[in-house]
Amino acid sequence: MARLRAPERERTLLPSEEPLSLLRKDGSPVEDSPLEMPDDDVLVRLHRHMVIGRRFDTQATALTKQGRLAVYPSSRGQEACQVGAVLALREQDWLFPTYRDSVALVTRGVDPAGALTLLRGDWHLGYDPHEHRVGPQCTPLATNTPHAVGFAHAARLKGEDTAALVMLGDGATSEGDTHEALNFAGVWRTPVVFLVQNNGYAISVPLSKQTAAPSLAHKGIGYGVPSVLVDGNDAAAVYAVVREALRADGPTLVEAITYRIEAHTNADDATRYRDADEVAAWLDRDPVDRLEAHLVSRGLLDAAGKRALAEEAEAFAARVREQLNADVETDPAELFAHVYAEPTTHLREQAAQLARELA
Template structure:
């Protein structure tokens, strides 16, 4: 490799340490590579995180009450979820995973419709085109390919749209992610990969998934700029994603972002995290709470007082109460819905199956 080639490749490498704008104690951390969002944006981030955590705890409670079949909590990852989402423009698209429910809600999707998947009623309970949010991806990493294909198609059609795809550290071990990163870089597709490295792929720690210095370092292998950011610093995540979205929109191609954060709760309510990690590790990360961090920063600068805090908390609590009330209503299931959205025009086989089911249900009712 020539000196020129080395210089050209050096800009693809992430920093040695995660970029940050606000330290764990709430103090500012100036960084020449990032611009601190203004006070109004920081307040929006804070409101979003408080509401997101309250939604998350309410969904967890609904699972314990039998109202949801399963729920993957994102507690502790609020800065990465909300910081990334609020950096999107209205015309941009989000490609979320099953753990990104609070991000989908923050994008403007009805929370009850979001939880329809986790209640087991629909694979996707909302209209993706209403808020530019693709269906939540349950199979690991398949949404990475969806995002790249969608972004590439948007560019071909001349649309000003960027795709943000959310994935976890475990998804980076999947072949789909490799293919998505490779195609995105070759096609220079307007897509941003935001990896929420929360430490574990169910019970598998990051050290057993990769020997790379960081997941962000993988970007150079695809010829893609990469960024390593403190995933518990909402300001830094927002700034990094905003930069990446601007690059993609300007035709400068994709970016790989690794946000270092932590999954405080178990993988889902069906998982026992005490079997593979100790409480001391969790306590260490609880001390880096992303909401407490931003709250301290805002309070120190007079942007957040008791009255505003009470208003934010009250709104989050009201939204949780409404969600609880609506989720405690039994769903009226229509078996005919099984056939309604398989094809735009039902096939002969589907029509026959639907008729057989209707006849069987009618016979059962009469009996």
């Protein structure tokens, strides 16, 4: 215990009092930031993927209203977290996303139709995890956290230089799976980055009703896991923090302070638990506008470049519409496949009843 409580050890575990950042909300640089500013080409890539990701997100939201998706959890406002973290991944690293991380999937190279397959209500995953090094999208809260730890631990046992990035929301930190994953990661010194996108609410439950901790990043102390608190609306800062954490010898807990601009899903009425002034205040901290202002001020983006990027984003959205507007051929009999190795009597009876009704 004396070793864990030593001042030197505490300094490596404690997060900063304020979120780390590289860019202010007006796009101007933070002069005394301890983070390393990404190269110009990385900043341009971060902006490009955020613009495309936001257009993808709004298109998916529209398709949900048209009945082409069963549900869609928008990540508008959280683009810096998803794009910044994913672009920090090396080719051999793996991503373990949640249902709200579709923008992260397309940034990683997953086909948009594949990224939305689960949200269409299809029992298929929609993409090859090994091709893209992206695990299945996690719908139950926090179940992807032990998956990431186990995967990275296994990779280390095999002598592979592989790290895992697992995404979760603030609500997922209240789940037992997160506790178990952080505990194992701390004991095994597993190369896993836990990226908590703290968007303020677990559906309608505010953070103040989830934890009494000074920050979610402080939770790493109890597991012996170094923690970082970062401005989740600053794509450059998220990239810098996650990039360094992925290359660390062991796990890191990163809390990114951001905000969910839209409702939890299309089935949620956010006006019942938050007011318009709160949303407006966060719109003023828009992550896309912040990085764009920085690029423009430095001559890395001009009017022609913005027009070209907008056209690219529109073309991407058109591709999403084309893919999602195509009717999917379904076989209702698949409801009974892969439930048991040997179908039960009741399952066979139900399958036969459905077959008669379809006939």
